[in-house]
Amino acid sequence: MAGKESTFTVLLGALEALTLEAFQEFKTKLWHVDIKGGWNIHGDELEKVTHPSTLISYMGDSYGEDAATDIAIELLEEMNQKDLAEKILDEKVKGYKQKYREHVAREFLQYKEVNSCLGENVSVSDRYTTLTIARKSWSQHGDEPGDISSDTVTTQTLFEPSEDGQVPRVMVLVGATGMGKTMTVRKVMMEWVEGALCTQFDYVFCVDCEGLSFSKEVSVVDLISKCCPQQQTPAGRIWGNPEKILFIFDSFEALGLPLAQPKDELSTDPTEAKPLETTLLSLLKGTVLPESSVLIATRPAALQSLTQCLECECYVEILGFSPAAREEYFHRFFGSDNKAHMAFRFTRGNEVLYSLCIIPVMSWTVCTILKQELYERNQLPECSKSTTQMIMFYISWLLKRRGSSTWQNPQQFLHKLCSLAADGIWKHKVLFEEKEIEDRGLNQPELLSLFLSEKRLKKGTDHGNVYSFSHLHLQEFFAAMFYALEDQEETVGGSGRLAKDVNTLLESYHSSRTDLNVTVRLLFGLLSPKSAEYADEGIGCRISLRPREDLLRWLQTRHLSHPGEAMSVEELDTFHFLSETNEESFARSVLGSFTGIALRDAKLTLYDQVALCFCIKQWAGLLSITLRSCSFHQLHGRQEPATELPRESRQHEELRSPLYPLCQALGHPGSSLQSLRLQWCGLTQGDSKALGTLLATLPSLTHLELGDGALDDDGVRMLCTGLRQPSCQLHVLR
Template identity: 40%
Template sequence: MGNQSSRISDLLLQALDNLSQEDLKRFKDKLSHSDFEGKGTIPRGRLENADRIDTKNLLMEFYSGDAALDATIEIFTQINLRDSAAKLREEREKGYKKKYKEDIKKKYKLIKDMNSRFGDNMILNRRYTNLTIVDRPQVMTERASSAITLANLYKPDKDGQTPQVVVLLGAAGIGKTMTARKIMYDWAAGELYKKKFDYVFYINCREMNLLNEKESVADMIFKSWLNTNAPVNHILVNPEKLLFIIDGFDELRFSFDQPKDNLCTDPWEKKPMEILLSSLFRRTVVPESYLMITTRPATLEKLEQCLECSRYAEILGFSEAEREEYFHKFFGNENQARQALRFVKANEILFTMCFVPFVCWIIYTVLKQQLEKGENLTQTSKTVTGVYMLYLSSLVKPLSNNTKQHLYGNLRGLCSLAADGIWKQKILFEEEEIKKFGLDQENSLPLFLNENIFQKEIDFECLYSFIHLSFQEFFAALLYVLEEDETTDSGIPKKDVKRLLENYGNSKNYLMLTVRFLFGLLNEERMKDLKEKFGCKLSPKIKADLLKWVQANQQTDLTLPCVHEGIYQSYQLDLFHCVYEMYEEDFAINALDHFTVLKLNQNKFTQMDQRALSFCVKHCRSLESLCIYDCTFSLEDHEEELPRRQKKHRQDKPKHSPIYLLCQALNSHFPLCLPVSCRFSDCHLTAACCEDLSSILGTKQTLVELRLAGNSLGESGVKLLCEGLKHANCKLQKLR
């Protein structure tokens, strides 16, 4: 506050120094008759012989702080010194902005390093690595998406329209929150949106869930202002220069189905948080302001109910080059970085999974621990569940039976806490809940919980959260794998796999990753690790329940509903992801035995989508027809998404075409007797894909029909197909 008071004092003196002697006399005369904000008048006798410094001191004494500036601007206006009033107003605004930016820059400069000791932080820019972000148009065209930078998110689109609301989509762990924090820092540092926004405010949805009191938009701004009182009145004068970043919409527990009469229009009006956020989304309060909302794709339907969006952008994660850059930033030690990078790149599946920054962090953490211990880099994994298990195992040393029993008790409590939170859609936990699940004993608070300090009114409240929401989902899934405990306390969530799967079927959003992890944890190798390393008692009968569920929920036509214009999210494809997470051939064959026809329309397949799809196609023993229409297949390193300037150093021919994985699956497709028909229509295939298609023609004797309408194969592509047709094993009857 001292610095702020000094700043105001300097501004007042500067403004008075610029007055002529006659104008100063008029100013003091008017001031002696003005009762500003009902605080009374400054006695005429004290003003009569006051010089500029004395006058400034009297203003500070009577009105203090911002009120002294307001009074001075008002008097300037009344005595027709409008230029002086405008200049003082402008200088004050500069001071506010400068102070706010300094505080924001300081706040977001550092990030918590989850591998460091408590209280240790690291500089954001030393760890942050750029992510591949693509603009998602409203209509799927030949160029279904194009790369976009953070700087261009609020620039006019091809129709000349400037988006006012941007939704930043991304899967779990893809880097949405880190991107939001980077935007805050870069804006404060003058490197982003410098002329576009005067103020940028960060709203954490986790914290919003905790607020029981009514609040206003003005309150949100007050809380964003660090150390000093926010000049909210002045900030709201130009709402078109404000950006609100609402981070983690998918974590909100509110219902946004609010009647229009409930919404607020006044930024000073206090409302419950769900109504206040609904008012921001539906543009009834500060409608001229700009919004950025981060969310997982699964909650788009919920968001669509209360929001008319101008632009969707999707974070695809790290490109191949960005993964390598992150490696070097993470390790610091060049020799270790090169050694670990060689190992990961040699494991194609592991390197693919590194496109998700949080999974990348887990893999690198495990590798760094192994290198520092002088161990061989032998552990690998093919699924996300396997990577999380790898990280969990890396934190636990070989244990005696007694220690295992203690660890198992803690692990069970941790899983119960996680599951209780998932069902209640709760991410932050109070100390009472930590005690309820037996996690309050000395040295028993797990490494997977962070202690968060949030300011609630004037008190501080100690709350806990998992180091990432995906870890909460992982441990919630683990609870269903553990054997029932006869001594289970009534406070422990009741396990009911059927209820979990039914709810997942009815509301495929917040339970999606939990169900995938459940499949992954029932892999034989992972169950063996859980028994041997953690002393877990497991319930193997759940695998039979999952098999029945997959068989009962098979739909051969995976035509996707349009969640929002141009945003397609395959919920049916999640079924394939679940089977892939299990990663067991016998289970996959039994689960997918009834698939005869598979249709996929309007999908945007990520690399992991393709791995899941290819794994399942390979094990569909009864598959007779595969129809893929209006789909896109992303390359390994998002090469087709990168701006031209990022491609100039990448002249090498891609190792594989976009449909390589699917063609490999068809080549090794189990039955050799059933005739198979394949259709890739309007899938943006090029000549590069024809080499892989040609290999199928030469080796897959049961392929009798191939349709490729609506693709730009070119002359070279046709020649490659002709080479396949000449092969002695080719039995193709129709090519269209």
Template identity: 25%
Template sequence: MVENGGCKSCLTALGVLRVSLVDQLEGRIDSLLDILVSREVFTRDDREEVLCRLGPRARVRTVLDILTCKGEEAAKIFLSISSHQQEAQTHSQEGDADQPRSVEYNKVKQKHRDVLARRSEGMLFYNTRHGEKILFSEHYVNLLLADGHQGLENKRHEVLTFGQKRLSLQQKSTVRRKIAPAKLFSSANGKRPVKKVLVSGVAGIGKTILVQKMLFDFGGDRDHLGFDFIVHMTFRDLNLIDKPTNLRELVLRKNRHLAKELDNILANDDKLLIILDGFDEFKHYRSCDVDAFVTEPDEDADVVEVFGSLMQGELLPNASVMLTSRPAAINHIPVGCVDRFVLIAGFSVTEVQDFFLRYFQDGAIAERMFAVVSANELMLTLCYIPAFCYIVCCILKESKDLCGEGPKTMTDIYVQYLVAMLRSHTQARAETFRREQGAGTVQALSDIVLKLGRLAFQKLMEHQTLFYGSDRDVAALEGCSLVSTFLDKTVAQEPGCTEEVYSFAHLTVQEFFAAVYCAVTDHPLPDALQHSAGLGEGSSNGHLDLFNRFLSGILSERNANLLSRQVGLSCHEDKVDDYRQRIIRELTTLCESGAHILNHLHCLFEQQDPSLALAVQPKTLQVNVSDEILSQMDYNAIKYFLNLTKGMISELDLTGTGVSGDALRGMQPLLLRCQRLWLGENNLDMNTALVIADMLQVSESITHLGLGWSDIGDDELLAISSAIRVKKKLQELWMEGNRVTYKGLLSLSDLTPNPLKKVVAIWNDVGDTDPESFCTQESITVSFTDDDMWEEWGKWVFKRCEVSSNEKLVTVLHKVCNISVHCLEAQWAKTFYKELSQLIKHRIECCTEDDMSKKLNKFDQILNY
């Protein structure tokens, strides 16, 4: 608190301390308000205005707003009152600390620990045989936690974003930033208290396991979190509540043993942690930034309002809250209330080895199995995700065929997983059935897989991952002993009724079964193979990417044969032929048009049939994989296709892919075949610049190079310009939006206009007027002068904006709405901005997210100013 006698203005102090004052005063704002009225700093009308606000934090903000209007003397008195009040509360808390908790309170606290210990002693996440319990204490493997969070834009399936970026996170920075679960609520700098923690990570990375770890440690008195009580809820359960409720009811739903002491527990909310698991599964996740609050635990409201009030500190303001979510949903969380963002990065190599040892329970076997996985890049990459590590271990344990040629694709792994699980769970029954009924067992297996596939397919198309026992497709599975192998069941209890809720053990398992159903039945192939269809409006969002890859892999000859032989399911030959022709046709079209192609390349990779790639013979080979953070699996798919093609690569667009120097070096033989290579919107350091320089020194093909907005400066440009002099093949160099100065441009002066016919250096550290020492070259562009050139540039940017998601569109708009005012009179600029404005208006009409609508509106106003 600021001393009253200080020379600093008290009004200024109110502005500086505003955020901390809201935190400090929210628990005593009503009493503070009474004092302000009694001291005649506030009128009764002022008091009424404050009390009209919903929630204590909103009331504190209103008090501060009113004080700002009342002047210096009122601010001085307010600071004095609040300072004395703070001191009194501190003395009171010190006295309370000496008073032991009631005997009953401590009894309930111990009982709650015992309950959590019992609930968390068995692994909650992994499928097991019926009646089998996997002890958490024997199978938990440490997860890698790091401060920070993934980008809010995830256009593709989350699992597929793993690869080089995640490995870099582990290998470079997390040694310094690694967090122990017990330290999640400890402030890194000791300044701001950590009350709200958001833990994000892709599907299967271990979010639920982390929650169980915290409950397990708390139940066994092993935690160091400092809480008296932890209350655990899941959004799957909250989805079942469709009538007004309150926090007290939510806590007691699964914790009736807390009833007698719940008032004391909630009163001591600074000793309470509420864990909410699976925000991405919340059916109201788009509507959580509420402006109608509840402030009391007994106050009824819709579930989303109770949750929003809890997160924004209007309800139980001193309680700690931990929220888990997949990255794709976290942009719907009111991020202003989150004190700490934590990313789960899964396993490192050491943890994968530890997992194998715990799974196989035999050091020699675990070491041999890990060696098999280490020899297979795809399998090892997947094992960094705990859920996939479990699936891979299941295959290794059950399959006798794996130690030959290992799986090469995602589909290979999942087909072997299906076969291994069917064999494991039905072996005894199958042997009996074979003796009695011959082929009847295989038929029974195929029927069950088809029923699961139908459920998976129907719900996937409806964007559903939770299914209810009353659902017709779920009811069709009743009595199937294999259902528990692939479906998790939750029993949700409501007053007067019990509801069973099902989900596939993992979202990717649902996508796989859906693909199996589509491949082996008469159901027509979906029209959703085109990744770019509807992307701009966000309707695609990569929803069916992995489904399409699985479908392609299942329709391949090797997996179709395996399914037929082991499961009794056959793909229709006509469907296989149609699909193959479709891939060839669509790949050819995409290569000729330069449209986004990555998911098609993955589908081709899943087929593992070189003749398909050889049949793709476009007039020009343009490969556009821009605006995707590429994983190692992505690079594998790109290299697989390009290695099978012959001749010149007309264009390779790696814009905004997070490409590194190592990744470029791994693709160098292919890059040397490119004519136009676009590497903009990547952070290109000196190491990467040297790789680019190496290519330019030997390439006979590269004539156009794009390095826009890649953070290069004079040193990087100098390395590149030296390389250009060797072959003198490069004709155009685009490097807008960087840190290049006149010194850097001087290194290009002797290369223009031959071979460099065009150098674009707008938005760098140069102005429209050259210094006298710089020899002006017509081919070096530092401003908007050539209308014809910029008209083509505008068309290229607009085409990119049309197929971008809203998040990416905003990123592009930040860059292209920075054109100098004097060029706005040019006809190309008027047309360009008019089209952009129309596109933005269309996006706003289709947008369902308030925050994104505000961002788009801002740019619409700029363009129509």
């Protein structure tokens, strides 16, 4: 409304500045105006109008705000009142700038996440977390984060001069799928609206290339119009000051354009419609609107074609979340400090998940799943989704975002990719030459770029470029998947191909190849009915459950030293393997062969405790537990005010005990535990209370050792509270 009042005020001033004769001429010309879709002012009504304010009111009611202003400008120009027309036009453009900023705020302030409910939107300012963005030269494409010798940038410094003092006219923002390119673009748009970024630009136009890919012939003005909220756009005034324009092309790779020299000549006229490739190349090369600036957000697959048409020597690449940013993202996602802290501690204890959370969309995946878990249980002593299932959720997300025009069969491609990953894991190999990619039939850029990063070799080498998986744990996941997938005729056999022998994998891990731990753990996760079902539905790959018998037999015998002896599980990884299956019946089948747990020098993270507790609850024959020099990671790193907690303060005191999850699991119905030894485990006062509760609720427990004598008087009193209960049957306390 403010813009309308301001424009009409200037229009009123212009009409009042006319002589009586000129005002009459204006009315006469207005009488001959014919507007489609609007009410034309009748000649008799115009004759009665004697004051400019009345005339403006008639024009606004008859034509509408924008049309009335345009008509006034056109008529004044016909009357050679160019100064007055220019003054009105300046005010209109000023008002339009404000309208456009309001439009951008509406379009980019909030967005809808994949998993959100109907009508539920997320604010960019609430969710955006600072990404690590590095400025690189073209020769550094594909370098690992640690190899970067150039500076890092943020959205605030994206358009600042580089070390040589130059601000490139065209900036390329590169990032793999799920790295946060579109979110960064949204952040740039919002900071421009707020006046915190790109203040040198009057207009920032963001073009979604996924919607542009179907265009045949367009002009630069057409591109501008696609971004504007109304048809009455002062295009001439906008492109008349090109140095005040920033074009942003998001999802540039969706265009699939080679950007070679087009058949048509490059354009110099913003209004000239030409093939899409020609118009874009004209804008990038600066033959049209050479003073304007361009930001391209793209996947790495489009870099090669961009290098052929751009003269700039550097670009910026999103590398993901730093450790501090990962924790910040969890707090932004959950909002509640208590739940965010609990979810982050759970993830931090899982080395695989935490490491993968460098990828923003993987952080989103983990938070989405854990939020549902906390909503249902309000705590994380258990999690119904395994690491394997979270990774499959992420891969399904990736596959759904491959180009809609792709014809490749992703399932056949994934079989070949898994073979490559497994071969690399066995050979301690993370870099793959271009020829190897081609020989395996993986040279399908649209699919390959989802999972592998391309690394340019220095000039003078004759091996072509090399590739690596976007994360080592993804290579380990696909290596595990190699052993789980049902064979396809197209991928079976072949000289030099890795044999699909699960027993060889398991025995190699057990004897010497401890580096295979993640691959083996994820294999257990894949070979569960739930994972097999999700792989079929979410990824389109069929998992064979036949190797489950090999896994079962291996776990039942790996701890066996002498036949017939009572066995204890002495390796923490056994609990992780069983927990990863998330299958109670399978865990019971394995644990039925054992009667005890004996762990030494283990630093038990929350994730370790989750795995341990899952197994204990399925273990009816567990008789003894011995933990020597083991430490328990705190559930809460800091004390929260009781008023902010969802549970009673008494329960909260127990939750702060690192031993609480274990004691809760040991007290499950059907537990027959007889002996519990916690030697040199650094027990706290809260642990004493948890143990006292266990003594009062577990009558089978007859032997308790707390070997380090670290309990103070308050701790002893809490323990005695449990000892006094009639249900306590303890015989030995040391």
